[in-house]
Amino acid sequence: MTRRVLFVTPYYTPFIGGTTAFVEAMVRRLARAGNRVTVLTTNAYHVCDFWQPTAQRWTTSQPEVMAAASTDPDGVIVERLRLIYPWPAPYAFGVARRAGHWLQRSRWPAGITQALQRRSAAWMPSLHGLEMAFMRLGPEADLIQAEDSSWDGLFTRAAAAARRLNKPFVAHPLMHLGDASIRAHFQMAHQVTAYRRASAVLALSKREADEYVTLGVQPDRVHVIPMGVDVETFEAQITTSPEAFLQDQYGRFMNRPYTRSNSDTSALHPSNLVAFLGANTYDKGAFTLALAVAELNRAGLPVHVAYAGPESDGLAAFLATQPADIRSALADRVHILGLVDQPTKHRLLASSALLALPSQVDTFGIVLLEAWLHGKPVIGAAAGGIPEVIRAEQTGLLVPFGDVAALAAAIRRLIEAPDWAHQLGQAGQQLVLREYTWERTYQILARIYTDLLS
Numbered sequence: 001m002t003r004r005v006l007f008v009t010p011y012y013t014p015f016i017g018g019t020t021a022f023v024e025a026m027v028r029r030l031a032r033a034g035n036r037v038t039v040l041t042t043n044a045y046h047v048c049d050f051w052q053p054t055a056q057r058w059t060t061s062q063p064e065v066m067a068a069a070s071t072d073p074d075g076v077i078v079e080r081l082r083l084i085y086p087w088p089a090p091y092a093f094g095v096a097r098r099a100g101h102w103l104q105r106s107r108w109p110a111g112i113t114q115a116l117q118r119r120s121a122a123w124m125p126s127l128h129g130l131e132m133a134f135m136r137l138g139p140e141a142d143l144i145q146a147e148d149s150s151w152d153g154l155f156t157r158a159a160a161a162a163r164r165l166n167k168p169f170v171a172h173p174l175m176h177l178g179d180a181s182i183r184a185h186f187q188m189a190h191q192v193t194a195y196r197r198a199s200a201v202l203a204l205s206k207r208e209a210d211e212y213v214t215l216g217v218q219p220d221r222v223h224v225i226p227m228g229v230d231v232e233t234f235e236a237q238i239t240t241s242p243e244a245f246l247q248d249q250y251g252r253f254m255n256r257p258y259t260r261s262n263s264d265t266s267a268l269h270p271s272n273l274v275a276f277l278g279a280n281t282y283d284k285g286a287f288t289l290a291l292a293v294a295e296l297n298r299a300g301l302p303v304h305v306a307y308a309g310p311e312s313d314g315l316a317a318f319l320a321t322q323p324a325d326i327r328s329a330l331a332d333r334v335h336i337l338g339l340v341d342q343p344t345k346h347r348l349l350a351s352s353a354l355l356a357l358p359s360q361v362d363t364f365g366i367v368l369l370e371a372w373l374h375g376k377p378v379i380g381a382a383a384g385g386i387p388e389v390i391r392a393e394q395t396g397l398l399v400p401f402g403d404v405a406a407l408a409a410a411i412r413r414l415i416e417a418p419d420w421a422h423q424l425g426q427a428g429q430q431l432v433l434r435e436y437t438w439e440r441t442y443q444i445l446a447r448i449y450t451d452l453l454s
Contacts, residue, residue, distance in 0.1 A: 205385030285358030372428030
């Protein structure tokens with residue numbers, strides 16, 4: 001049976017992130033199965049595009065057709081709506097975001113609170129022609145799915161369009177399960193109303209699923225659907241040996257903060273390089289990791305760390321404020337790469353001893369799967385949904401979030417016991433092949449769609 005599916009997402013390829021990877025993997029498989037799929041998204045290229053204009057953005061307003069396979073001549077239709085910036089940009093974005101949270105904490109009647117939250121959400125994000133797009137695309141869809149409810153304006157208006165048109169609505173909120181201030185981005189009253197009214201709510205972990213039930217979603221409407229990886233294509237991303245990749249990258253590191261031009265390239269080796277993939281922020285554990293690497297180097301264990309991901313300016317600023325002894329220990333040991341493409345990401349993983357993601361905000365952590373696919377052990381924080389993904393002492397290690405000493409000890413254990421680290425990485429690889437492929441994820445999603453549309 002041919003389905004007509006409308007995916008609503010705040011970002012889409014070439015925007016880099018786990019949500020983009022999930023949506024692209026699912027819509028391509030839906031199209032290959034003969035379904036008609038439209039992705040309604042924004043012209044954001046980087047996260048900062050949502051609140052301030054940048055030079056690098058998708059500027060086309062025309063539908064973009066991407067071939068999913070040779071047997072699917074129509075392909076996946078991608079429609080990008082133009083981001084707009086109400087005065088006083090970029091501050092209007094932050095004011096609107098804080099207004100929604102303030103209203104949530106207020107003691108005003110629920111009806112008034114939700115109405116005002118929906119009004120402030122119109123800037124989360126502010127888009128040209130959104131309502132017209134729903135009026136045009138909604139009636140043609142059999143089902144509407146929306147991603148990432150932290151962008152509550154886009155998410156809740158997708159939910160409202162589905163309700164108005166009497167279409168099944170699949171909510172994929174991607175709720176972060178950190179402290180109360182983090183959960184607040186996903187648990188405002190108008191967001192919770194959308195979850196409760198959804199035909200199905202997708203969760204990345206059992207803990208996230210339990211959170212929706214706590215918020216009042218009927219348990220039989222909540223489905224755990226994991227992230228995945230493309231097993232077939234990752235090997236093609238690696239075109240050089242780990243040693244050759246590091247030798248090539250090291251020259252580029254010389255222009256990065258916290259490196260010295262007289263560095264000894266032999267000090268950087270696949271056996272002592274820790275990889276970090278993700279936003280270089282405190283909540284992701286990037287700051288804690290840098291301090292742990294400093295502690296190990298001061299203790300005589302030479303360890304390097306390579307950061308790949310957005311928001312590197314914040315990490316650089318944090319390092320610049322550290323005491324002289326920490327800055328000295330990190331000189332020539334911290335390599336900030338910024339955003340990298342897929343081949344570089346996979347070559348970095350292949351060239352590292354381990355991946356560290358000591359984050360308190362990840363509900364799943366797709367980069368863990370990518371590291372395991374390369375047979376690498378991982379370290380995660382015992383927070384969010386990560387403990388459901390990492391099997392402690394079997395596929396990786398767990399440490400308390402923000403605990404520098406515990407993270408340093410975990411890194412030391414893996415580097416000083418390479419055979420055991422290899423066993424953990426191999427166990428993780430088998431786990432990925434068995435449970436965490438995009439094909440398996442797609443089969444779960446397809447069953448949910450079939451149940452809703454039948």
